[in-house]
Amino acid sequence: MGGKSIEVELSVTPVQSRGNRFAVVSARDITRSRALEREFETTQQLLADATDLSLIGQALVHGHQGRIIRANESLARMLGYDSRTDLVGLTMDELTAPEDVQNMRDVMIPVTLGAVPVAEREAGFLRRDGSIMYGHALSRGLHDSDRGTVVSVQIIDVSERVAAEALVDDTLAQLTYRSTHDMLTGLPNRAELVRAIDASLARATHPGGGFAVMYIDVDNFKFVNDEYSHDVGDQLLRGLCEVIASHLEPHDMLARLSGDEFAAIISDAVDGTAAQASARRVIEAVAAQPFTTSSGPVFSSISAGLTLSRDDTSAEQMLQEADIALLAAKDGGRATYRLFDGELRRRAVDRLSIAQGLTEALATGRISAEYQPIVRLADERTVGFEALARWQADDGRSWPAQEWIDVADEFGLLAAIGTQVMTEAIAALAALPEAMWMAVNVSGSQLTPDTATEWLQKLQRAGVEPGRLALELLERSLLRAPAAGLAEIDVLADAGVRVFFDDFGGGSAPLSSLHRFRVTGVKMDRSFTAALTDPDAPEGRVAAALATMAAELELESIAEGVESPEQAEALRLTGWTYAQGRHFGAPRSAAMLPQPRIDSEDR
Numbered sequence: 356m357g358g359k360s361i362e363v364e365l366s367v368t369p370v371q372s373r374g375n376r377f378a379v380v381s382a383r384d385i386t387r388s389r390a391l392e393r394e395f396e397t398t399q400q401l402l403a404d405a406t407d408l409s410l411i412g413q414a415l416v417h418g419h420q421g422r423i424i425r426a427n428e429s430l431a432r433m434l435g436y437d438s439r440t441d442l443v444g445l446t447m448d449e450l451t452a453p454e455d456v457q458n459m460r461d462v463m464i465p466v467t468l469g470a471v472p473v474a475e476r477e478a479g480f481l482r483r484d485g486s487i488m489y490g491h492a493l494s495r496g497l498h499d500s501d502r503g504t505v506v507s508v509q510i511i512d513v514s515e516r517v518a519a520e521a522l523v524d525d526t527l528a529q530l531t532y533r534s535t536h537d538m539l540t541g542l543p544n545r546a547e548l549v550r551a552i553d554a555s556l557a558r559a560t561h562p563g564g565g566f567a568v569m570y571i572d573v574d575n576f577k578f579v580n581d582e583y584s585h586d587v588g589d590q591l592l593r594g595l596c597e598v599i600a601s602h603l604e605p606h607d608m609l610a611r612l613s614g615d616e617f618a619a620i621i622s623d624a625v626d627g628t629a630a631q632a633s634a635r636r637v638i639e640a641v642a643a644q645p646f647t648t649s650s651g652p653v654f655s656s657i658s659a660g661l662t663l664s665r666d667d668t669s670a671e672q673m674l675q676e677a678d679i680a681l682l683a684a685k686d687g688g689r690a691t692y693r694l695f696d697g698e699l700r701r702r703a704v705d706r707l708s709i710a711q712g713l714t715e716a717l718a719t720g721r722i723s724a725e726y727q728p729i730v731r732l733a734d735e736r737t738v739g740f741e742a743l744a745r746w747q748a749d750d751g752r753s754w755p756a757q758e759w760i761d762v763a764d765e766f767g768l769l770a771a772i773g774t775q776v777m778t779e780a781i782a783a784l785a786a787l788p789e790a791m792w793m794a795v796n797v798s799g800s801q802l803t804p805d806t807a808t809e810w811l812q813k814l815q816r817a818g819v820e821p822g823r824l825a826l827e828l829l830e831r832s833l834l835r836a837p838a839a840g841l842a843e844i845d846v847l848a849d850a851g852v853r854v855f856f857d858d859f860g861g862g863s864a865p866l867s868s869l870h871r872f873r874v875t876g877v878k879m880d881r882s883f884t885a886a887l888t889d890p891d892a893p894e895g896r897v898a899a900a901l902a903t904m905a906a907e908l909e910l911e912s913i914a915e916g917v918e919s920p921e922q923a924e925a926l927r928l929t930g931w932t933y934a935q936g937r938h939f940g941a942p943r944s945a946a947m948l949p950q951p952r953i954d955s956e957d958r
Contacts, residue, residue, distance in 0.1 A: 361386045411509050414442065418467035418496070418504035421446045433490070433512055435483035447508070452479030452487050459492065466496045467504050477513065489517040537611040539589055540596045548610035548618055552670035555620055559664045566622050567630035570660040570677035571599065571637075573615035574689040579653060587648045591655060594646040599657075602640045603633065618674060627663060627694045634659045634692040642690055656690035663695075679703050682765075709759050710766040713746065721747040722772055724779040725942035729794065729913065729935045732927040739792040741827070741935060742780035743942050744772055756796075764798065773801040777810065783945040784824065785817040794825040794855065794913075802840025807847050821851035827878060829857050841872070848873030855913065859901065877905050879931070881916025887925040895925065902930035 366381040412430030414423045426442040434450065436442055442450075451459045455478035462474045473495045479487045490510040497505045535547040543551070555566050573595065580588040592615065599617065600609050608620040624630040638657055645652030660680030662673050676695040679702070684693035693699070716722050726740040746754040763769045777795055784793040814821055826847065848854050859877040879901055886894035898914070905912040914926045917936030926934055 362389050411511055412490070413510070414447075414508045415497075416447055416463070416506045416508055418463075418506050421448065421463070423447070424505070430510060433482075433488055433510065434480060450480055452481055455479050462492065463494050463506055463508075466494045466506050469496060469504065472496060477517075480510065487514075488512060489514045540593055540611050542596060542617075543608065543610040545610065545612045545618075548608070548612070548620070549670040549674075551608050551610075551620055552673060555622070556664060556668070556670065559666075565625035566620055566664050567624035567627070567633075567661050568664075568673045568677045569619045569621055569630065569634055569692075570612075570674065570681045571617040571619065571657050572659075572681055572685070574656045574658055574685075576615035576655075579655070583648070583650045583653070587650045587653065590648040591646050591653055594648075595641060595655065595657070598640050598644075598646075599637045602637045607633075612674075618677065621661075624663065627661065630661045630663065631692065631694060634661055638690055638692060658684045658689055659692040660684055661692060661694045676700075676703070706762045706765070709762045710768065712748070713759060713763055713766070713768050713772070716746050716748075717768065717771055717775070722775055723747065723944075724776045724783070725753075725944055726780075726783060726793075726948055727935055727942040728940040729933050730939045732923065732931055732934050735923070735939070737791070737939075738933065739794060739825070740783075740787075740948065741794040742776055742783070742796070744776045744796070745942075764800070767800070769798045770800045773798055777801075778813065779945070781813050781817050781819060781824070783948060785819050786945075787948065789820075789823070792823045792825055792853065794827050796857065797826045797828055799829075799840060802843050804839045804843065806840065807843040807850070810847065810852075811850055821847070822853065825853035825855055825875070827855045827857040828872075845873050848875070853911075855911070874910060876911030876913065876932075877901070878913040878915060881936075884914050884916040884922055884926070884936070885918075887929075888919070888921045895929070898926070898931075899929040906930060 362385050363382045364385045366383070368379045368381070370377055370379055410429060412427065412433045414426040414430055416423055423442050423445050426439045428439050431437070431439045431442055434442070447459060447463065448456050458476060458478050462476045465471045466474050473493065475491065475493045477489065477491050480490050482488055489512075491513050493509045493511075495507045495509075497507055535544060536542065537544050552568060559565055573592070576588065576591075579591055592611075596609065596611070596617070599619070603609060603619060604622060606622045609617060610619070611617050619633075621630045621633050624633075638659060642654075642656045645654050658681060660677045660683065662676035662680060664673065668676075676699075679699055680693045680695040683699055683702075684691050687693065713722070723745055724742045725745050726742055728737045729739040729741060730736060731738050744756045744760075746756075746759060748754055760769070763772055773796070777797075780793050780795045784791075787793070810824075811821065814824060826844070828844070844854060853875040854873055856874055856877045858880040879898060883894045883898045883901070886892035887898060889895070902912055911933065912931050913933040913935065914931045915935050917923050917926065917934045917938045919938055922936075923934060923938055
């Protein structure tokens, strides 16, 4: 056959005939079939090699016994075994993380029973060292005549993706936490509190579902920040939170609103009794002990306002009512509480009406300044004026600032009003003799990082020396003004602007504030002036002491509210330098300002 060899299969059959024995030999060409067998074996080996080299782990599992009868090298590498033979005989339960064993059974059993042809699931698989590999497992049923159903399990390592998803989930969880909680104290923030109040209002429609909201403010907290440090202030806030929370009921909720303001949901408060008992409990607990800080023990107190849930209210309205009650509590003294009631509701309506009127008055130019004379007590000569804000109402009535100033402050209108009065006052000052000066009330909300530059530019454009402008700062404004704004006081003082502490002696700011700021002088609260002519009143001795203190500190001194000659004489005798009040002249418009001749030495 041309020298070509073939493979044959011989079949020998013995035959006996007539006593003779012989064999019949049959030959069959099996060259092609043997070539096909060798090709099949080679293909099988290639498939096995390809399976072992695959990035996908694979195991053949006896369907009913659950034991591995074959595995590839990829699966062995994934799970940290030296060889695929190490996996043979192990069960899938042994290779699956305990928490996912039932998970994998739920996948493989239906495949084994033929209920589904293919099933897939993600699960954790145990590496040889005990760590977890997360894999996506695809199970497919295969028929084996000897073993019954064999399940092919293919596993893709998805650990990196799971880890990335976990990182994303953790990041989202942190972002969610930050958006709903205060980072300093760990308490829920205002947005979370509002959601909780809304949920409580929805439940409050059921019998016994009433609750209260308590608005809490730390008394004189700015003093702690100023006298110690902001870090000590933060330590105090964290300590206060722990004490307040520990004296609330477990199902109550405490949240931090901002700065030193907190609020709590007082559950099961159908009437005011339980709410007020809760307020008393936390107020007494805070006042009863010093708080440990890095600067030593610090004592503190809190005030609170309460309001009860109603069918016709909302979360924001409850917070507003509780805040109004808090302001009423602070007006009545520190370390106390007040329940929002009909009187406060009427007052709130009135305050809202005033705020709306002020807003309209600002827009229509009906906020203006009037000017009251300031005299030197030694000779009762006018040396300057104080600019006083006035609101010209629709009915023609002129409302003095003391009737609406707190409302303007509460509704954020004071800065705009103050800016307008300052502008008018500087213009009026420019028309006065050069020896005269002008005092202007300034609120903490007016003080911004640009305040000094703006006011000095206004003085320069008006041709007025800075020394002719005097700023009167309320003590409470200093307590509430931002640090960046307070720094502007020193900038203005360095430029020559005079700075007076207003209502001195009647506020709550510490005397150390006199040294902290470049103060030119002090202005005594009118309550002391009113009592000067009463021989039994201690205010006269206090007035004399304040005058002496001012003189010792080389500060100018002004007394306001002088209504009679007797009061003026008493002030002169006790050492006060300047005074103002209706005894010396009522406030008047800029057009009515006198143009007296005043020598330069009178300044």
